[in-house]
Amino acid sequence: MANEMKIVQTIEELQGLIDRNKRGDRTVGFVPTMGYLHEGHLSLVKQAREQNDIVVMSIFVNPAQFGPGEDFEAYPRDAERDAGLAEAAGVDILFMPTPQEMYPEDGGIRILPGPQSTALCGVSRPGHFDGVLKVVLKLFNIVDPDRSYFGMKDAQQLAIIETFVRDFNLRTSIVRVPIVREQDGLAKSSRNVNLTGNERAEAPIIQKALKKGEKLFEQGVSAAEIEREVASYITQNSSGIMDYVSLLSYPELTKYDGTSGGAILACAVVFEKTRLIDNIIMSTKDGLYV
Numbered sequence: 001m002a003n004e005m006k007i008v009q010t011i012e013e014l015q016g017l018i019d020r021n022k023r024g025d026r027t028v029g030f031v032p033t034m035g036y037l038h039e040g041h042l043s044l045v046k047q048a049r050e051q052n053d054i055v056v057m058s059i060f061v062n063p064a065q066f067g068p069g070e071d072f073e074a075y076p077r078d079a080e081r082d083a084g085l086a087e088a089a090g091v092d093i094l095f096m097p098t099p100q101e102m103y104p105e106d107g108g109i110r111i112l113p114g115p116q117s118t119a120l121c122g123v124s125r126p127g128h129f130d131g132v133l134k135v136v137l138k139l140f141n142i143v144d145p146d147r148s149y150f151g152m153k154d155a156q157q158l159a160i161i162e163t164f165v166r167d168f169n170l171r172t173s174i175v176r177v178p179i180v181r182e183q184d185g186l187a188k189s190s191r192n193v194n195l196t197g198n199e200r201a202e203a204p205i206i207q208k209a210l211k212k213g214e215k216l217f218e219q220g221v222s223a224a225e226i227e228r229e230v231a232s233y234i235t236q237n238s239s240g241i242m243d244y245v246s247l248l249s250y251p252e253l254t255k256y257d258g259t260s261g262g263a264i265l266a267c268a269v270v271f272e273k274t275r276l277i278d279n280i281i282m283s284t285k286d287g288l289y290v
């Protein structure tokens, strides 16, 4: 596509642009985000750029995936900065719809995720993944991407979306992208900007704790014991409060019994105004995320 990035706010305009450009066998790679872009998002774009002719990014802070009392209002936003970063990373079309554009007359139809949503964030954020699946289905229908890029930072979301695509025969391939971290190990997140100075200094403890957990896992320590150790390491070394720490099979997100290909050690830590999630995949059949 042309070098200059197009910014569009309406579904009609976006679909017109995609229709005009997706001719012959040109492929579309799609990177859905909530904006306030960082290198995690940009690594998704990089991979999409390498594998497709056209790269579409959406930036939409989806109200449907925030529960009451969550940080929808406080979620960081900076459209202008995002547009500059997206263009520099090679996005061709940036879709920035308003909530009204996405949900003009919402008929209230809900998509209920299955058993994978009964663990981890699905427990502490009831309805969260319903809202994620609704927006993801809408975006897939609007963009019609050949490939869609999701980060392992949100490993549960990724696993649920993979199942969703399979269950509903959605015509896009889901591409998993590894977690991008700050130099001190903190997983990059738009929410990191809402940490206080002290909290930011403490936050790398999360990955340190997960790595300790990984060592214990390699030594054959039980899941329950690993979860206890990780939680106490984090609470003893930071002001964060544990929401959960869980060792499960991945991507099934059931109790880990050693027979499935991968295990995930995932946690959520709540600081005063900011809830952070992180995870580590500890063994896989294909060795992709070791």
Ligand code: AMP
Binding pocket: 032, 033, 034, 035, 039, 040, 041, 043, 044, 149, 150, 151, 152, 153, 154, 177, 178, 179, 180, 181, 187, 188, 189, 190
């Ligand atoms: P968000 O804007 O936080 O909803 O994230 C949009 C996409 O970027 C999701 O697929 C995330 O998993 C992915 N993402 C966010 N942070 C990271 C990160 N640190 N590394 C890799 N992918 C990420």
